[in-house]
Amino acid sequence: YLNSFVDNIDEMKEKERYLMEELKNQENNFLGIKSICSNKVDRVEEISRLKIEMNRLGIFLKNNQGLNDFSIDDIQNKIKEIEEYYVSDEEINNLQNKINEFKSKIAYPIIEGVFGILEENFSIIDKKYEEAIYSSMGSRSKFLVVKNEKIGNELLSSNNSSISIIPLNKIKPKIVPGDILRNVRQLGGIPITELINFDEEVSKAMEFVFNGYFLFENKENARKACYDYKVIGVTLDGTLYDPKGTLCGGKIICKNIIFRRKDLLELEQSFKEKKENKRIYEKEKYNLNELKSKICNLREIKKAKNDIQIIENSIKFLNKLIESKVDYSSELSSLRQNIVKKIREKEEFLRRKNVLETEIFELKNKIKSKKEDEKNILKKILQLEGFRRQSEIKISKKSIGEREEESLELKRKHLLQNILKSKSKISKLRELLKEFKSGKNENSKSHLPVQFQEISDVLDDFKLSSNIFNVDLKIFDVKKEDELKKELFSVRKEIEMSKNIKK
Incomplete structure (x- = not known):
């Protein structure tokens, strides 16, 4: 879309140039007709004057016919070549003084x-x-x-x-x-x-x-x-x-x-070259003036040829006007209308051109703004992508924590069940020990070794459970643990005492 606007602008610039040329031609024709065609007598006199001028230019071209073999560029190059040899007297004198100073210092x-x-x-x-x-x-x-x-x-x-x-x-x-x-x-x-x-x-x-x-x-x-x-x-x-x-x-x-000998030799060589350049320039100086004169003549020849062509066209035009019966007032009126028309066309094209240039400027600003928006959106997308990854990591960590917590809860329940079972066994053992001590139940003696093994298993089972589950004090009830340990310690003492009684 923007390219089409640019193409339109280029097209309008070309039309503007064309209209300017047309307008200039119309104005020249208008002024020409108005100035030299006021009456027939003036036209005849103008033709006579133009012919005299054309003859003068023809004589000038004939006298300078030999210059046709030269081009302005070739002569200018030759002039430049000669001028490069120019050396001022002041420059040569300064160099000579420097050489003399060096020689006076070198012994x-x-x-x-x-x-x-x-x-x-x-x-x-x-x-x-x-x-x-x-x-x-x-x-x-x-x-x-x-x-x-x-x-x-x-x-x-x-x-x-x-x-x-x-x-x-x-x-x-x-x-x-x-x-x-x-x-x-x-x-x-x-x-x-x-x-x-x-x-x-x-x-x-x-x-x-x-x-x-x-x-x-x-x-x-x-x-x-x-x-x-x-x-x-x-x-x-x-x-x-x-x-x-x-x-x-x-x-x-x-x-x-x-003051070095080498520097002196270089100065003397430079002095020698500049003296030679000055000699060449003095020799070619006359040729230089002649070449500059040729340049002027060639430019005049070029202008004379162009003037002759214009004069010939003017004479033809004037002769045509003299021989014809043209209604000049009508022609002038038509020319005026054409001029006005061209001016209006030009103004319209300029107006449209300005409108298009304004639209192009606005479009460029919009494109620039859109690019900034796009850049900001991409930045936000990257930020959101980062947030999403962080959230997934947090969710993943949370899931792992929840699974660990569920596993610990199951272990805690299992351990509590074992503790309750152990407490029940300990209570039964206490009763059995009481009977054994009082001698009320003779049968308890025969069961005592079995009960010793059971209480030992209970102790081992409690130690094993504690080591396997590595119970966190925050999860396990500390008071219950202490109570159980005290009971186990008490039972252990009673068992040891019972063993002594058995002996």
């Missing part, structure tokens, strides 16, 4: 085989290790790394100031034995070479300077590793423990800005 020649000073050839993986690493380097941070001894000698001979050089072909890095390395690691030591990043081409220089140096976060472990395994321990604050016995420390001043 060695930028030539093949010179890699720069030690500190500019690595980066630290975490700033917290900075003091430890600079403390490990000491003055060697300013040593110049070169490819070989020959380049080093040339630099020494040509340099007026003092300079220390690390020739990669001559140095031999210290090797830490594997067992010592494992033991130091167990104490928490980290090789300094694992705390820095560097290029492979200068790895030999890094190992030469840092091999045998280990970082410790604990001073005691640094000291222990130093004296037990003969390695140099360094802590985060820059304190050095040397197996030779020396202890170095104190705040190390680290440069925040290091």
Whole structure:
């Protein structure tokens, strides 16, 4: 149902668009007829003016006929390509100044085989290790790394100031034995070479300077590793423990800005590229202006072709009006009526569209509400299902309790019956014992062993009944139980006395 509303809305939007176009066309026709067809003289003059304009546009198209082989998109792409080469003088000057600053800070020649000073050839993986690493380097941070001894000698001979050089072909890095390395690691030591990043081409220089140096976060472990395994321990604050016995420390001043040879080379390469881009742009600048002019001409050509088509249609229409005997007032009236009709149709469609949109909105709200109701109902069903299961469990438990209570009641009745029977037997035994004691009935002597056995059975039967039924004091009468126990105890004593008499 909702989908049908949406389809109707889409259909009405399409009709609305169609009506807007029709209304616009009708209004244009109305205005055209009203403005240019007031009289025949005006129409003739209008035709003459349109022909002059059409001739002018035709000459313009002929003069620019060569541009027909170009497209506006192709020319725009070419313009964009040329403009990407543009570099301002300010940008080049800033780059040149930066290069000059770098060169003034770098105290060695930028030539093949010179890699720069030690500190500019690595980066630290975490700033917290900075003091430890600079403390490990000491003055060697300013040593110049070169490819070989020959380049080093040339630099020494040509340099007026003092300079220390690390020739990669001559140095031999210290090797830490594997067992010592494992033991130091167990104490928490980290090789300094694992705390820095560097290029492979200068790895030999890094190992030469840092091999045998280990970082410790604990001073005691640094000291222990130093004296037990003969390695140099360094802590985060820059304190050095040397197996030779020396202890170095104190705040190390680290440069925040290091002017690297590699950065200078990158700046010079960037400067070279920008200079070349500027040269290309200056060369293509004339072509750029020409291309922009072509773009303007192509747009004018496109407009001229469109204008010529409009003028031709207007001339045909005016000639038709001049030759025909049309009742213009009637035609204008008809056009007015059509315009009014289209306006009313448009208003009706807009009204219906608004009604449908309102209904769609209400339906969506109802659907949303129904979904909420459905959700609440499902929730209640789940709650009721839970209550039902709990009730079944309670009923089941109650049934079990009732059955147990009925069973206990039967046991209680059975036990009471046995007690009554036992009491009767005990009474008879009492009478028999009295006769036996008084000697009135000699026959009782012969029955006495049998009665002894009966009273013993009574006692055993009472014990057995009590153990089997495990009588609950709430069910069994406690007073009756006590009375019976007393009677049994009394009879037991009399029986024992009777046994003695028999002897």
